[in-house]
Amino acid sequence: MxxxxxxxxxxxxxxxxxxxxxxxxxxxxxxxxxxxxxxxxxxxxxxxxxxxxxxxxxxxxxxxxxxxxxxxxxxxxxxxxxxxxxxxxxxxxxxxxxxxxxxxxxxxxxxxxxxxxxxxxxxxxxxxxxxxxxxxxxxxxxxxxxxxxxxxxxxxPTGKTQSSAIADLVSKDGHDSVALTYINNEYGSGIADAFRSSFSGEIAYDAAHDQGQASYSSVITAMHQSGADAWVFITYQPEFTTMAQEAYDQGYSNEDIDYYGADSVKGTKVIQNTPKGSIDGMKVVAPSAAxxxxxxxxxxxxxxxxxxxxxxxxxxxxxxxxxxxxxxxxxxxxxxxxxxxxxVRxxxxxxxxxxxxxxxxxxxxxxxxxxxxxxxxxxxxxxxLDENGDPEAYLQVFGVQDHSYVSTGFVST
Structure with missing residues (x-):
């Protein structure tokens, strides 16, 4: 024993x-x-x-x-x-x-x-x-x-709070049209649904993508063809890393397109495996500790x-x-x-x-x-923990500056 x-x-x-x-x-x-x-x-x-x-x-x-x-x-x-x-x-x-x-x-x-x-x-x-x-x-x-x-x-906390915060960021940055892609599972579809409910503007591109694909070139091309200058990614780090690399390879400048994402696109491997400066200006909303x-x-x-x-x-x-x-x-x-x-509650x-x-x-x-x-x-x-098993939400907003994540503020609900 x-x-x-x-x-x-x-x-x-x-x-x-x-x-x-x-x-x-x-x-x-x-x-x-x-x-x-x-x-x-x-x-x-x-x-x-x-x-x-x-x-x-x-x-x-x-x-x-x-x-x-x-x-x-x-x-x-x-x-x-x-x-x-x-x-x-x-x-x-x-x-x-x-x-x-x-x-x-x-x-x-x-x-x-x-x-x-x-x-x-x-x-x-x-x-x-x-x-x-x-x-x-x-x-x-x-x-x-x-x-x-x-x-x-x-x-x-529930991703509904992230969706609302992302929608607010997009609107405050002056965008009335977005291209939205999300991973084809419960996480992606759930947060995407909540984003649609929170965003008052036009969603010019709205499509799921599968997990673990070698290339997402067709997704990136379609997002660009939508004409939206704000792109919202609800996906995982490996998938987003591939998308960001392919957007860079196709010549789509992050100076002309603003990237936004939920928690699972943020990580050290994203920074390590994307070209330096290629995602500068991106904003990510993630659950935060106090x-x-x-x-x-x-x-x-x-x-x-x-x-x-x-x-x-x-x-x-x-x-x-x-x-x-x-x-x-x-x-x-x-x-x-x-x-x-x-x-337990x-x-x-x-x-x-x-x-x-x-x-x-x-x-x-x-x-x-x-x-x-x-x-x-x-x-x-x-x-x-409430009757639905959900905790209180405390969120942090990160911006990518000089190819690293910098905290820019907090959101509580």
Whole structure:
């Protein structure tokens, strides 16, 4: 049986968790007795995008969950430790469902964090979670359609808020006509639908594109032929990178066309794999952590010390998923999906005492406290999961200047 992680120092823990996917902490799933002098291990599951087109999110998530496990296990959960068993979605619906089946049906986890990609999260819910008591809390899904599945919770805000913000940016920049392309899945179609509802001007080009194509030259040509001088991209980083390169190769100048995008077109690989200056002036609206909060600053400092770079909002969302799961285990009557479902929303709700760290929350509820006694304020900001499983939205606007991303402001809803 695994011992409490405070027998390791923090850096040793992070090395072990990063290399093994937390297997070093694995113990008896379900929090069984550790025996004389032992401790229980509460094992939950996580489906993440470790490979495929969404794998850059997976790297961010791995770092966020590792830091969260360290912080949780420095304090402990009830009489033991928290363990995370992670499986790869391969960034596809089929891969996500297979990973979730392994964790839920074979390993029997009562709480599943998962996953990246709205369509993948919905596929997991419909194929594996629906009709069970297992809690599903997605770390990185912004598709508006998730709101229609109250049993599918998420830490990142609905993309409807992004769509409204993008539409406002386009209009304020003086554009009354746009060319819109979106990836042909739940994420893309959902945010595109919300953009159409928010934008009062003309959509001169409006078409989906498939994921993982070698070329999108026909899409770029059609967007140019539409005559719109504002192009809106609702897609993933690899697809947008190809489009931006092909627009550059075809001679379409970003000095004459303004690019706009939702969260999933922003990333270091986009900057690395597009010609310098080719996307300067682009504006991207992305979910944001509450970077002005002290608990976020502490998280960002620990993240930077460990990994040599600043965290993204996606790392913060994953961190908060792990902490929310741990708090749910702490206050639940037992380690079952039914008991965890009864409390998972309440540990984030505003009725309780505001607490900004796992340790502070644990101190409030350690001696028999209930979920309603605490209101966990995540490193990503106030969570306040509502009846649809949606959190509050906090967005950041980025502009591309000198071929790098620069924050230009925040939007809250």
């Amino acid at each position: 695994a011992s409490h992680t405070n027998s390791f120092d923090r850096r040793d823990f992070l090395k072990i968790a990063g290399v093994t996917g937390t297997a070093a902490l694995a113990g008896c799933t379900g929090g069984g007795s550790g025996g004389d002098g032992g401790s229980d291990t509460y094992t939950i599951g996580m489906v993440d995008a470790q490979t495929g087109s969404l794998s850059e999110f997976g790297t961010r998530n791995e770092r966020g969950r590792t830091l969260a496990l360290s912080d949780v296990n420095d304090v402990g959960v009830k009489d033991g430790t928290l363990s995370l068993s992670v499986e790869d979605s391969q960034s596809t619906n089929q891969g996500g469902v297979s990973a979730a089946q392994k964790l839920v049906n074979q390993s029997g986890v009562p709480f599943l964090i998962g996953t990246v990609g709205s369509g993948v999260s919905i596929a997991i819910y419909e194929s594996v979670i629906k009709g069970t008591d297992v809690v599903q809390l997605s770390q990185n899904s912004t598709g508006p359609k998730l709101t229609d599945y109250p049993g599918l919770l998420r830490m990142s 970077v002005d909060q002290d608990n976020y600053k502490q998280f960002a400092s620990a993240f930077t010390d460990e990994y040599g770079s600043e965290p993204t909002a996606w790392s913060a969302y994953t961190y908060d998923c792990v902490v929310t799961a741990a708090l749910s285990i702490q206050v639940a009557d037992d380690f079952t999906g039914k008991a965890l479902s009864d409390v 309440d540990v984030t709700r505003p009725e309780g005492q505001k607490v900004k760290t796992y340790e502070a929350a644990h101190d409030v509820v350690a001696d028999g406290g209930s979920a309603s006694d605490i209101d966990y304020q995540g490193v990503s900001g106030p969570i306040d």
